[in-house]
Amino acid sequence: MTEAQLTLPTTDLSPTQKTQFVKLEKKLRRNVGQAIAQYNMIEDGDKVMVCLSGGKDSYAMLSILMKLKESAPIHFDIIAVNLDQKQPGFPEHILPEYLDKLGIEYHIVEEDTYGIVKDKVPEGKTTCSLCSRLRRAVLYKAAKNIGATKIALGHHRDDMIETLMLNMFYGGKMKAMPAKLVSDNGEHVVIRPLAFCKESELIQYSELKQFPIIPCNLCGSQPNMQRQNIKRMLNDWNDQFPGRIESMFTAMQNVVPSHLCDSELFDFKSINSTSGIINGGDTAFDEEVIETPQDLSPKNHLNTEQLLNVIEVK
Secondary structure, eight states, X not given: OOHHHHHSOSSOOOHHXXXXXHHHHHHHHHHHHHHHHHHTOOOTTOEEEEEOOXXXXXXXXXXXXXXXXXXXXXXXXXXXXXXXXXXXXXXXXXXXXHHHHHTOOXXXXXXXXXHHXXXXXXXXXXXXXXXXXXXXHHHHHHHHHHTOSEEEOOOOHHHHHHHXXXXXXXXXXXXXXXXXXXXXXXXXXXXXXXXXXOHHHHHHHHHHHTXXXXXXXXXXXXXXXXXXXXXXXXXXXXXXXXXXXXXXXXXXXXXXXXXXXXXXXXXXXXXXXXXXXXXXXXXXXOGGGOOOOSOOOTTTSOOHHHHHHHHHOO
């Protein structure tokens, strides 16, 4: 397989689009490579099962992993797996045709999880929880059957932040999606190679690559889901205060248990007057990292009084 087959979209791009595409693919490749290295996601001899849903994220993950495989200093195999959930009108031909053109090994697993979800979940209720559990069970079984050592999922940075906010607001936990974990059944290692990738860049990459996107009729029919509300909130916040999303993700990688309230993570009971200053002591807010807004107009930023209240909150 040539590099052109791996990278170039199905139709010609303008010179500007080609330049844009090359830069974007290099950035995504760098981010995926960084995540793989930082969390030791893929090792020599691994057989990586890439879960392909037909959405932009999993297509991008497969494309970038195929690029990395060509230049990686280690050997690993890639097997694409798609779960056909038997949704009415699902275009069964699209993924096989696409994967045949790539010349990659793949498996289409057929399970009527759609029917189970529609039968068990009352009309108007969110289907994602049950659908997700059923999908995981089927994919774990598929990974075992093909001898996969790693299961790659297409969740990106924004998914991880949204999950953190969902758990904080609705679950009462400081918990997000980890970049690497052991599967629910304890038998597999699950990885998220897109952990450092922005959704906006994956959307742009998908458009330039012209992936044959297959929409999910289950999720797509639920515009009022809590996750969608969180996504809108974060996007609005990011439009008003650029850079805050990046700061939130950085914070997820810089956790300070001594300044939270979980006594299972930090031994608060043993602290006494001889313990010494721990992680800055009573400095609850690291003011030196605050960027002073250039424009304090109500349209773009909090006013001066609001900024003071934020800083002074204890």
